[in-house]
Amino acid sequence: MFGLNGGNGRRFCCCADSDSTSINLNDIDSDAIWLKHERRTRRHRDYQLLRKLARRGCKEEDRQLLWIKSTNASEEDMVRYSDLTKTLFEDIEMQDFPQFPMFGSKCRFKTLDSEKKYCARKILVVLAVEHDSLHYCPQIPFVVEVIIQHVEEKVAFAILNAMVDVSKKNDWYFRTDFFNFRVRLRTFIDVFADHVKLCVRKCIF
Secondary structure, three states: OOOOOOHHHOOOEEEOOOOOEEEEEEHHHHHHHHHOOOHHHOOHHHHHHHHHHHHHOOHHHHHHHHHHHHHHHOHHHHHHHHHHHHOOOOOOOHHHHHOOOOOOOOOOOOOOOOOHHHHHHHHHHHHHHOOOOOOOHHHHHHHHHHHHHOOOHHHHHHHHHHHHHHHHHOOOOOOHHOOOOOOOOHHHHHHHHHHHHHHHHHHOO
């Protein structure tokens, strides 16, 4: 199990709604809600509780475990990340890397200080090593930029790695190649344009 309880063995407990019904995040079964594209998963009680909590917000100290449970991130990935970084970055300064895998993104990590940028770039390098078929996914660096501000480096990697794993199976979080990404973007633009036209007609008439 994750060693992610609070100090002195505190178990995270979040308020899910206005009537103070509590959710103990430690009791959420991540394995049961991993394949979110399946209808039966979205009907699962744990999935619905996590979705409600994510939409209504949680305390900062609960955010890490909420993301871990939501993505089914594993402690094994955290350990693997620590081991890989020792091997990959031994005796190498980050500025010596000719370029970093950005997966087609133009993210510049503007919200991160130099230390966090270093961590974000390490995560991207290890993701590229772990997923050599992942060439185009421009959302990933932006997601890394957000997550690394709230959780420690190895946890951020485990969360992103879990998101990529499930996306390669069912495209839940990301499209992981250029063609599918372009198709999804084109579909969104077309649907958005149709809705704008409909709104304009209603306003005029």
